[in-house]
Structure formats: structure tokens, C-alpha cells
Amino acid sequence: MVIVYNDAKRIATAVQSVLDQSLRSHEVIVVDDHSTDETPAVMEKIVAKHPDLVRFIRLPKNSGHCGAPRNAGVAQARGRFIMFLDSDDTLDRHACRNMVAEAERTEADLVIGRCVRVDVATGRETSWMPWLVHQKVVYSSIHEQPDLLYDVLSTNKLYRKDFLKRENLVFLEDRLYEDNLFSASAYLAAKKIAVIPQRIYNWMIETKAANLSITRRAADLRNITDRIAVTKQIDELLHAHDADELRLQKDIRFIENDLRVHLARLSQLPEENQQALVETARPYVQTLQEEAFRRAKPLPAMAAYLVRQGDHRGVAAVHDYLVNRGIKARLTTDLVIDGGRVYWTDRHLDDALGRDVLDVTEMGFQDRPISKLRLGSEIREVRLSGEKVVLTGVFTNPLGRIGAEGKPKARLIFENRRNKQRSFATGVKLAVGEHRVTWTASFDSAALLRPVGLVDPVWSVKLALHTGGEVANLALFADPEVMDQLKLPTRPRLSRLTADVFEAYQADGLNIAFRLAAEGSAAKAGASVITAVRDTHLGDRAWGLVAELQRTTRQKKNQRATKLSWYENVFTKMPIKKGSVVFESHMGKQYSDSPRAIYEEMKRAGIKFDPIWVHADPNPTGFPKDVKLVHRQSYAYLRALGTAEFWIDNQGFPHDLRKRAGTTYIQTWHGSAFKRMGFDQAAVKQQTEKQQERLQTAIDRFDYFLVRSEHDVRTLAKGLRIGAELLRVGYPRNDALVNNDNQAELAQLRKQLGLTDGRKVVLYAPTFRPEEVNRKSGLELPFDLGDFVHRFGEEVVLLIRPHYLVSFALPPAYEHSVRNVQHVHDVTPLMQIADALITDYSSLMFDYSLLDRPMIFHVPDYDDYVNTSRGAYFDLATTAPGPITQTSDELLAAVADLDGNLTAYAAKRREFVAEYGEFDTGQAAKAVVDHFFRTGNRRG
Numbered sequence: 001m002v003i004v005y006n007d008a009k010r011i012a013t014a015v016q017s018v019l020d021q022s023l024r025s026h027e028v029i030v031v032d033d034h035s036t037d038e039t040p041a042v043m044e045k046i047v048a049k050h051p052d053l054v055r056f057i058r059l060p061k062n063s064g065h066c067g068a069p070r071n072a073g074v075a076q077a078r079g080r081f082i083m084f085l086d087s088d089d090t091l092d093r094h095a096c097r098n099m100v101a102e103a104e105r106t107e108a109d110l111v112i113g114r115c116v117r118v119d120v121a122t123g124r125e126t127s128w129m130p131w132l133v134h135q136k137v138v139y140s141s142i143h144e145q146p147d148l149l150y151d152v153l154s155t156n157k158l159y160r161k162d163f164l165k166r167e168n169l170v171f172l173e174d175r176l177y178e179d180n181l182f183s184a185s186a187y188l189a190a191k192k193i194a195v196i197p198q199r200i201y202n203w204m205i206e207t208k209a210a211n212l213s214i215t216r217r218a219a220d221l222r223n224i225t226d227r228i229a230v231t232k233q234i235d236e237l238l239h240a241h242d243a244d245e246l247r248l249q250k251d252i253r254f255i256e257n258d259l260r261v262h263l264a265r266l267s268q269l270p271e272e273n274q275q276a277l278v279e280t281a282r283p284y285v286q287t288l289q290e291e292a293f294r295r296a297k298p299l300p301a302m303a304a305y306l307v308r309q310g311d312h313r314g315v316a317a318v319h320d321y322l323v324n325r326g327i328k329a330r331l332t333t334d335l336v337i338d339g340g341r342v343y344w345t346d347r348h349l350d351d352a353l354g355r356d357v358l359d360v361t362e363m364g365f366q367d368r369p370i371s372k373l374r375l376g377s378e379i380r381e382v383r384l385s386g387e388k389v390v391l392t393g394v395f396t397n398p399l400g401r402i403g404a405e406g407k408p409k410a411r412l413i414f415e416n417r418r419n420k421q422r423s424f425a426t427g428v429k430l431a432v433g434e435h436r437v438t439w440t441a442s443f444d445s446a447a448l449l450r451p452v453g454l455v456d457p458v459w460s461v462k463l464a465l466h467t468g469g470e471v472a473n474l475a476l477f478a479d480p481e482v483m484d485q486l487k488l489p490t491r492p493r494l495s496r497l498t499a500d501v502f503e504a505y506q507a508d509g510l511n512i513a514f515r516l517a518a519e520g521s522a523a524k525a526g527a528s529v530i531t532a533v534r535d536t537h538l539g540d541r542a543w544g545l546v547a548e549l550q551r552t553t554r555q556k557k558n559q560r561a562t563k564l565s566w567y568e569n570v571f572t573k574m575p576i577k578k579g580s581v582v583f584e585s586h587m588g589k590q591y592s593d594s595p596r597a598i599y600e601e602m603k604r605a606g607i608k609f610d611p612i613w614v615h616a617d618p619n620p621t622g623f624p625k626d627v628k629l630v631h632r633q634s635y636a637y638l639r640a641l642g643t644a645e646f647w648i649d650n651q652g653f654p655h656d657l658r659k660r661a662g663t664t665y666i667q668t669w670h671g672s673a674f675k676r677m678g679f680d681q682a683a684v685k686q687q688t689e690k691q692q693e694r695l696q697t698a699i700d701r702f703d704y705f706l707v708r709s710e711h712d713v714r715t716l717a718k719g720l721r722i723g724a725e726l727l728r729v730g731y732p733r734n735d736a737l738v739n740n741d742n743q744a745e746l747a748q749l750r751k752q753l754g755l756t757d758g759r760k761v762v763l764y765a766p767t768f769r770p771e772e773v774n775r776k777s778g779l780e781l782p783f784d785l786g787d788f789v790h791r792f793g794e795e796v797v798l799l800i801r802p803h804y805l806v807s808f809a810l811p812p813a814y815e816h817s818v819r820n821v822q823h824v825h826d827v828t829p830l831m832q833i834a835d836a837l838i839t840d841y842s843s844l845m846f847d848y849s850l851l852d853r854p855m856i857f858h859v860p861d862y863d864d865y866v867n868t869s870r871g872a873y874f875d876l877a878t879t880a881p882g883p884i885t886q887t888s889d890e891l892l893a894a895v896a897d898l899d900g901n902l903t904a905y906a907a908k909r910r911e912f913v914a915e916y917g918e919f920d921t922g923q924a925a926k927a928v929v930d931h932f933f934r935t936g937n938r939r940g
Contacts, residue, residue, distance in 0.1 A: 001029045001073035004087035008038035017090035023097035028054045031069035034062040067171030067178040084155045095200040099158035102194050106138050109163040109190040113200030115156035120206045138194045142187040146249040152180040156201040176226040184234045188241045224262040228284045251292035255304040267316040278312040293357050305357040330376025331396050334435045340813020364809030367820045371472040371619040377463050379478040382485040387446040394438050403432040408467035412441045417458040424448050445488040453492030459514040470621050475511035571642025576662045580610040582640050584649035586804050588616030588632040591623045592826035593650045594668035597732035601925035607933045612640045622825045655698040667702040671843025676871040678720035709918045715873045729927040730920035737850045738922035753819050760796045763834035767842040768803035778807030782860045783888040793817035836898050846916045854901035855882035856894045881909040
């Protein structure tokens with residue numbers, strides 16, 4: 001059944017998606033909520049064409065909600081099963097077949113399938129709550145899977161009609177969010193609920209739609225009032241079904257989803273509206289269980305807690321940061337340190353729940369790079385005097401770090417949205433305060449802003465902050481009054497007949513962008529001529545075609561298939577650039593490891609080559625200044641790979657990129673194998689044949705593969721099924737360990753980390769666990785850091801280096817004796833300055849052993865990791881060149897005896913190096929460069 005209201009342009013597509021179903025035995029009921037546009041006319045044509053399949057019902061008056069048309073459609077339905085569809089969405093072609101088949105197989109009252117959100121503008125797709133539908137399963141009660149309460153959609157589900165009738169399940173007709181109560185009622189009443197992972201429903205998202213759907217106008221006061229009223233009814237329903245234990249799950253959902261939707265753009269509203277929204281929600285939020293705040297995701301939980309406290313400014317600050325990732329978000333709160341922990345604000349810390357919820361230590365604001373803190377800036381004042389402009393803005397100084405981390409500088413940069421190579425920039429003056437940084441830009445606007453005109457109408461703007469060796473690009477924001485004043489004089493190269501001002505507008509992410517506009521008489525006259533041309537039939541068609549072409553181009557440009565087509569059909573057909581070498585370390589995350597060592601050896605040797613380094617961060621730091629940088633997966637990246645003479649990396653370029661015959665791929669890899677690798681892993685053995693073929697095809701691109709021992713040949717090369725030529729030269733990254741190189745870099749690193757007081761340095765560097773990769777808190781230390789610091793803090797500095805896939809945040813309470821070194825690109829110099837290593841199953845054990853220093857293997861999860869999770873090539877307990885510890889007490893005792901370790905394990909360290917590092921002689925980088933790049937000895 002399809003419901004529609006004033007959607008003449010899209011209703012035919014929705015209906016056609018039902019008519020095209022692979023299950024042929026079905027009917028289509030379209031219920032029109034008394035549309036005033038051409039919807040009835042469109043439907044009359046469809047019914048005339050499909051009289052036996054499509055029925056059209058028009059309500060006598062508009063209900064204003066979705067409940068009445070759905071109830072009307074259910075009353076008229078003749079089939080055994082019912083599904084709901086909105087007029088702006090579509091069904092997958094096999095949706096009905098898959099849902100009915102599962103309902104008949106399981107006799108379920110209710111079947112749930114996968115809903116996919118589709119961004120109409122970009123084509124980007126994201127699954128709706130994928131964890132709920134990742135596998136086929138049948139539940140006999142909602143109590144078996146309370147998380148289903150998160151999915152309140154009625155449209156990705158199939159219902160037995162007799163189930164709806166038996167349980168008297170109908171939609172509310174006088175409120176919004178009727179889905180929420182209907183879904184909760186269905187979950188509680190169903191005797192059997194089936195879930196399938198197949199795609200069922202396409203939820204089409206049009207963020208720029210002039211008339212947003214009712215439920216997407218989330219800031220309306222009426223919306224939040226209805227949402228709370230419906231949620232109260234769900235609470236009553238849970239109580240009536242003796243399901244009060246599900247209330248906690250529902251409360252968490254309300255915090256994470258329902259409340260969050262209504263407050264998402266709170267700071268964009270006038271203050272009185274902000275207060276009204278918060279005060280409307282506050283009474284109900286105060287009824288939520290305290291445990292729900294503690295178990296909900298941190299940012300939504302903070303926002304809900306601040307609603308509970310009636311702190312509307314605090315709520316707005318959370319949602320400024322939460323609204324979305326990237327340029328849309330900005331940090332506007334005043335972070336504080338209290339008792340060695342970091343808090344979102346100093347307000348409400350006298351409340352136990354407030355201290356729990358507002359603790360953001362694990363988010364890492366205290367030691368995360370400034371470039372990753374989302375420091376959006378607000379423009380507070382605009383002063384115009386003729387063509388002279390003075391802009392004043394402000395942004396947060398998180399924990400006073402700006403200024404403490406180096407002399408900050410900044411530039412205001414305008415970039416053309418279609419061609420970012422075209423930009424205009426001016427310096428700004430900074431005034432750094434304890435909590436805020438104020439900036440002022442003074443410039444001759446018409447002299448600075450010189451677009452072409454017509455062809456470059458849209459410009460982005462950012463504040464590029466340079467501090468502590470980093471570059472942070474800050475998006476700019478402003479309230480409506482300031483936005484109205486942001487009309488900056490410009491002098492286009494095609495004359496002021498095309499435009500004469502840069503006019504600010506609010507981009508999709510709420511940040512400021514600029515477009516060319518006409519203010520003066522000459523510019524308006526020129527604009528009127530252009531408008532007149534556009535108003536002609538041919539002009540209108542031409543402009544429409546151009547707009548559609550641009551939209552389609554933007555959409556296709558972001559699609560992987562399009563990029564692969566460019567790579568395969570264009571870039572790999574271009575001439576190979578002799579001397580071009582693409583370097584990539586850990587998928588672009590670092591300037592490190594053996595690719596770095598080979599690059600630096602080529603520089604030392606005076607090799608003439610064209611180096612290209614890959615970065616994954618939009619604001620890369622730590623890379624050489626004299627190389628070309630390309631962003632991973634960008635068109636520049638694909639072109640570089642398609643035309644390179646050499647690929648050098650330590651992990652693997654994207655699997656779907658074919659290496660052309662004229663390119664030589666040198667795979668340095670990133671460590672010898674303790675854990676089972678490649679096709680020796682149980683998880684890979686369980687993959688489908690197609691998945692295994694894809695992995696093998698990617699590996700078969702290697703032309704040369706570096707190994708550091710015959711152990712690598714027997715394990716790593718065999719497990720990966722390497723067919724490339726094995727180079728028994730060792731790892732270039734380990735040359736520095738053998739030769740004790742890079743003393744100047746080491747001295748600088750010690751100074752940077754504050755390691756100048758003579759204390760011993762111990763490096764803790766574990767491998768990753770899969771559950772840590774996507775966990776917000778990242779690395780959770782398997783020992784008590786407080787005990788470590790209490791016992792050794794005056795004698796030892798602990799460096800904590802998580803795996804590059806895992807994050808870590810260090811509580812400020814421990815900063816005297818502990819350093820978070822996750823942002824030091826290369827682990828090799830960290831090993832060089834460390835007097836001892838604590839690790840687990842990481843391949844660093846093989847590298848660090850070359851230094852002949854104490855090692856400790858802390859493996860509290862040894863039995864699970866080795867015997868159940870990953871498997872191993874040798875017995876660590878009998879082979880490790882250092883003590884094995886499994887408890888915090890054992891670890892602390894081993895650290896206390898580092899001098900004894902040095903002596904007791906000397907022989908085992910020698911044996912370990914002989915077995916696992918026999919080719920690491922300190923000449924690996926030179927061997928690679930001699931083999932491939934020396935004049936007269938180039939090989940491919």
C-alpha cells in the first residue's frame with residue numbers, strides 16, 4: 001500500500017517499483033490524503049493502464065498525518081500480507097518475494113528486511129540500523145531481541161493481515177510519529193518475528209527538498225510535542241504488556257535517536273526557540289532512567305543530560321559538535337580538566353550523573369591533533385567601508401592548547417567549488433586567550449576577490465590555522481544577522497556586468513559559502529540580460545541541461561564504479577611516467593615504515609625520481625615537504641597509480657585496482673608473522689570462493705616481496721600464497737635499529753615528548769583486536785594504568801602506542817609519567833628511544849629484538865587469541881625472549897625487574913634474532929635501491 005500527498009512528480013516511480021515486483025501475485029492500493037496538486041490525475045492514468053492491479057482511494061479531506069491514509073488502505077486490502085510504501089520511496093524488485101517467502105517459511109506475524117537510505121543528490125547509500133538485519137533469524141518474542149525497538153519504521157516490514165486484525169493494530173490518526181507506536185504495538189503482540197538480511201526498502205533522502213517531509217521538520221515545536229506524547233503511550237504500552245524491563249532499551253533509543261533528531265540544529269534557532277524546545281522536552285527527559293544516560297552513546301547522552309538540567313546553551317554546543325562529521329560539525333564548548341579527567345563543561349559537575357555523562361576523557365580532546373578537533377569558527381562582526389572589509393571571528397581554544405603548542409598563524413582562504421586550484425587568501429591576526437581565539441582579517445575585497453565570473457559562481461571559505469606543526473582547516477559559521485551583512489565587493493575578470501559581490505549563504509552543512517551576486521546597477525543590468533536569455537525557451541533548456549549535467553556529474557563522480565572506469569579506461573592507458581614512484585604506508589595513514597626508509601635512501605643516494613606519497617587524512621601532517629601528496633581513493637591517486645613506474649607500499653593498494661604490466665610493485669610488508677596470516681586464517685578459509693579469488697588477485701599484483709628470515713618464507717609468504725620474487729634483504733625500516741641511525745631525529749623526538757629528565761622509557765605497543773577498531777574508546781589497557789604510574793611514575797615514562805587502526809585517549813591525570821604517542825607516524829624511532837618494550841602478539845617483537853633490550857609479553861587473553869581467535873605459527877610461551885605476563889601484578893613485577901630481564905633473557909634474544917631476523921643486517925634499503933634504482937641497474 002502506497003500513501004501520497006501532493007507528490008505528483010514521484011508517485012509514479014513508487015507505484016512502478018511495486019508493479020515491477022518479481023512476485024507477480026499482488027495488488028497496489030494508493031491512498032491519497034486529499035492532494036491539491038496533479039497527484040489524482042497521475043494516478044488516474046496509472047489505474048487506467050493497470051486496472052486489475054492498481055486501486056486508487058482519495059480521502060475526502062486532508063488528515064495532516066500518515067495514520068489515516070494507512071488505516072484506510074489496510075481496511076481495503078484483500079491480500080494475506082500487507083506492506084507499506086511512501087510515495088517518495090521505492091521497493092527493491094525482490095522485496096515482496098523475499099518477505100512473503102520468509103513469512104510462509106516461518107509462519108511469522110511480522111517480517112523485517114533491510115532498509116537502505118539513498119542520498120538522491122550523490123547516490124550514496126547507507127543501511128538503516130544494519131546490525132539488526134545482518135543475518136536471517138526468527139524471534140518468538142521482542143524480549144529475545146530488545147534492540148528491535150530501535151527500528152520504528154513501518155515500511156521495511158511485512159505484516160499478516162489477520163495478525164493486524166486479531167490484535168486490532170491501527171495507526172494513530174491525530175499525531176506525528178504514528179510509526180513509533182504502531183511498531184512497538186506490533187513487536188509486543190507478535191508471536192513470531194522473522195528478520196532477513198535482503199534489501200527491501202529504498203528510503204530516498206532529498207536534503208535540499210523545498211518542502212521537507214513532516215517528520216524531517218524536526219525543529220518544529222509541534223513535532224517534539226507529538227514525539228513525546230507518542231513515547232509516553234509506548235511507556236504505557238510496555239507497562240500494560242508487563243514488559244517494563246524493555247523500558248531501558250526504549251529510553252536509550254529516545255536519547256540516541258528521537259531527542260537527537262529534534263535538537264540537531266538547535267544553535268541555528270533564536271535563543272527563545274532554543275529555550276522553548278529544551279523546556280518542552282525537559283519534563284519527559286527527567287523521567288528517563290539514569291542508567292540510560294550512562295549506557296547511551298556519549299554525545300547524545302550529554303545532550304539529553306543537559307536537557308534534563310535545562311541548559312539550552314550546553315545542548316546547543318553538544319549538537320554543534322554532534323550534528324555531523326567533517327565540516328558540518330564544530331567544537332564550541334569550554335572543555336575543562338577536573339581531577340585529572342576531561343569534562344565537556346564545568347557546569348553540573350557537582351552531580352554524580354553529570355560527572356559520569358560529561359566525562360569526555362576517552363574522546364581525546366587533550367591529546368588528539370588540533371586538526372582533528374573540528375574547530376569551526378563563528379564570524380561575529382563584519383565592517384565594510386567601500387571596498388575595504390574587516391571580518392572578526394572567534395573559535396574555541398580547547399584546553400588552552402593553541403598557543404601552548406607553537407606560535408599559531410592563520411589565513412582566510414576562498415576556494416572555487418569547481419576548481420580548488422583557484423583560490424584567494426589573506427592573512428589574519430590572532431589574539432589567543434585561555435578559552436577563545438579571536439581573529440581579524442582586513443583586506444581590500446575587490447582587489448583580493450577576482451573570480452572569472454559566470455563560470456565560477458560558487459566559492460567555499462575556510463580559516464587555515466597553522467599551530468604546533470599542524471594545519472587545521474576551520475569551517476566558518478555565522479548567525480542570520482551577520483550572514484546578511486556578508487556581501488563582499490568583488491571585481492570579476494569578465495567585468496562587473498557579471499557580478500559585483502560575494503554574497504554569503506548557508507551551505508548544506510550550515511557552514512558559510514559564497515556565491516557571485518549583483519548589487520550595483522551595472523551588475524543588475526548584466527544579470528537581467530542573462531536572466532532574459534535564460535527565460536527564452538532555448539535558454540531555459542540550455543540552463544536546465546547544464547544544471548542536470550552538473551548534478552549527474554557530481555553524483556557519478558562519487559561512485560566507485562565511475563572512478564574504476566576512469567582508472568581502467570583512461571589512467572592506465574596513459575604513458576607510464578618514468579621515474580615516478582608511489583609510496584604508501586599503512587593505507588596512507590602514515591609517513592613511516594619501509595616505504596619511508598626506501599624513499600629516504602633514494603634521497604641520500606641522489607637518485608633522480610618523482611616521488612608521490614599517499615595520505616588518508618584530509619589535513620595530512622608529517623609528510624615530506626618536497627613530495628607530491630595525493631589523497632587515497634581520489635582521482636589524483638588513481639592517476640598516480642595508473643601512470644607510475646613503481647608502486648611501493650607495506651600493506652596493499654585497493655584490491656580492485658589492476659596493476660598494469662609496465663609498473664613494478666615492490667611489497668615491503670609490515671612485519672613477520674606470529675599470528676596466522678592470509679589463507680592460513682580460519683576467517684579467510686571460511687570465505688566464499690569469490691572472496692578468496694579477490695584476495696588472491698590482489699596479492700598476485702606483487703612483483704617483489706621483502707622477507708627478513710626463512711621463517712617469513714615458511715609462514716608469511718606461504719600463508720599469503722606469494723607468487724612474487726622473494727627478496728631476502730630484510731626490512732628497510734629496521735636498518736635504523738641495526739645501525740643506530742637518526743640521532744638528530746631521536747633527540748628532537750625526546751624533546752617533543754618531554755623525555756629529558758633521565759627517567760627510563762618503556763614503550764607499550766600492542767597489536768589490535770577487531771572489537772577495538774570501531775569502539776569509541778578504542779584501546780582499553782589490559783592493566784591498571786594508575787597502579788603503573790603510582791609504582792614507577794618517578795622512575796619510568798610509559799609511551800603508549802596503539803595499533804594504527806585503534807584510537808587511544810590518555811587521561812590528563814597521568815601526563816607526568818605517560819605519553820600518548822599514537823600520532824607519531826613512525827614507530828621505529830619510538831623503539832630506538834625506548835629502554836624496554838611491552839607488547840603482546842605484535843610483529844614489533846621481531847623488530848625490537850634487534851636492539852637487544854628487555855622485552856615483556858603481556859598477554860592476558862592468550863588462550864582465546866591464540867587458540868580460538870587468530871591462531872599462531874609458534875608457541876610464544878617457549879619462544880618469547882622475555883617474560884610472559886597475564887595479570888597486572890605480574891606485569892608490574894616484570895617492569896620492576898628490567899635489569900634482571902636484560903641478563904636472564906640475553907641468550908633467548910640472540911636465538912630469537914637468529915631465527916626471525918637473519919636478513920636484517922642494516923643494508924635493506926640500500927639493497928632495494930641498488931637493485932631497482934641505481935643508474936645502469938634499473939629493474940622492473
